Ligand code: SF4
């Protein structure tokens with residue numbers, strides 16, 4: 001399959017909702033789509049990454065209002081275990097139509113939960129909108145702490161904003177200090193599980209989005225499934241987004257394709273390397289487990 | 296445990312073709328060997344249906360209830376795709392009959408002759424034998440039995456059914472999910488009665504559940520440690536914690552933490568984890584497959 005997955009259209013967009021764009025780093029796509037879907041009754045609630053009990057630690061929450069969505073808006077640098085709340089949302093909250101946002105691997109988890117609902121009772125037909133975010137790799141919370149507190153020498157609670165770009169991990173504090181760490185130091189902090197991930201642009205989401213490929217303040221949006229298409233068309237008709245054709249923005253789709261290819265090629269090598277990781281007594285290779293072949 | 300160590304796992308083959316190499320009887324072998332038998336009934340032409348039975352061993356009936364929890368879906372299944380030929384309280388048949396698919400609920404009590412005999416008979420008379428639910432697949436809560444219970448104190452040895460018979464396919468969890476057993480039933484129908492394309496789809500779909508049956512019969516939340524985190528595969532999605540029926544798993548700093556005293560050993564968390572297996576050939580077509588299943592249930 002193509003590294004960008006199946007999609008019906010790809011477009012550069014940003015939200016026309018100022019409340020939302022103020023809070024989000026890119027085009028505010030996810031928040032705007034969920035707000036629209038809530039308003040229209042397409043979803044009854046959305047599982048998003050809300051604030052946790054420690055600074056910059058995300059905690060999944062079920063947002064049922066725009067205010068709750070706004071409280072959760074913005075990029076996270078550590079994964080929020082949103083799938084943890086799926087049954088909570090459908091069974092404890094009793095939601096019939098659930099939205100969920102997540103990384104490419106979390107979109108894979110959503111589809112597996114729908115196709116093979118082994119321990120996911122009454123979930124398959126309740127996922128009304130699965131929104132994916134582009135993801136190169138993720139950090140554990142402790143890794144983020146090491147970067148912010150050790151490398152950048154700032155306290156987690158004093159950090160106002162974090163940013164990845166131009167070869168640096170940048171931390172901005174409330175008091176105006178700016179600290180940076182070169183991105184090449186990042187690799188040792190990447191979660192091991194990310195190194196076998198074969199998806200960059202959330203191929204299995206209904207709609208996926210990320211900043212790569214579009215100008216500052218805009219997002220690249222892939223509209224993928226029938227459901228995604230219907231929601232996107234509705235949101236466009238409601239004037240919720242400004243859009244530009246992908247071939248008219250810089251740096252454009254080529255950059256997305258390039259990064260996707262890089263990620264997948266690198267990680268496919270990692271997956272393959274697992275097959276010959278060790279050594280058997282007879283001199284042949286001893287492999288690690290390969291989740292893409294057998295449980 | 297046999298079959299658990301990584302070097303025993305076959306490598307480098309596409310998932311969909313793998314099970315043929317395995318020793319146990321596979322549905323795909325069986326269709327070649329045994330020609331489809333025609334089940335005749337008076338009112339309707341039902342020759343196309345498959346036959347399904349449920350053998351109830353040492354389980355709590357939760358698995359059987361789960362089947363019924365498909366509500367209208369169960370009627371649809373029974374109207375169009377499968378005849379239920381054996382099941383406690385639902386079917387008035389005393390002895391294990393011939394059937395295409397036998398769902399076995401519960402673990403097998405080695406101290407109970409009838410259980411052992413019925414299980415072996417079910418194996419002999421079914422084309423596809425399914426460990427239906429945590430107890431049949433992994434022992435589940437019956438793993439903790441030490442005997443001495445009223446009114447059969449001598450019944451103390453309970454084993455996953457694969458200790459006694461070869462098992463083709465696992466449906467883990469306690470209880471299993473109605474939609475999962477429905478999907479397996481639809482896929483079994485396509486496998487045994489479908490055209491080539493449908494057979495391929497069904498084979499690809501059922502393969503990981505057949506591989507689970509080959510993987511072994513011990514399950515625990517610890518599998519997330521042994522076979523996911525220890526293997527460098529966990530990415531912190533939270534699925535396992537959301538899956539566990541007894542809430543034994545919490546996410547702590549982005550990784551599952553298993554309360555091992557709470558774990559009942561149902562196998563749901565590991566099977567649901569996207570890093571236990573992820574078969575792109577099936578998942579990439581999720582939309583079409585879900586439409587097909589929904590369409591079949593209309
Ligand atoms: S941790 Fe929970 S889901 Fe996993 S085997 Fe134990 S009881 Fe089952």
Ligand code: SF4
Pocket residue numbers: 519523524528529530531532533534535536549550551567568569570571
């Ligand atoms: S389900 Fe997700 S969080 Fe749980 S072990 Fe698997 S990859 Fe890790």
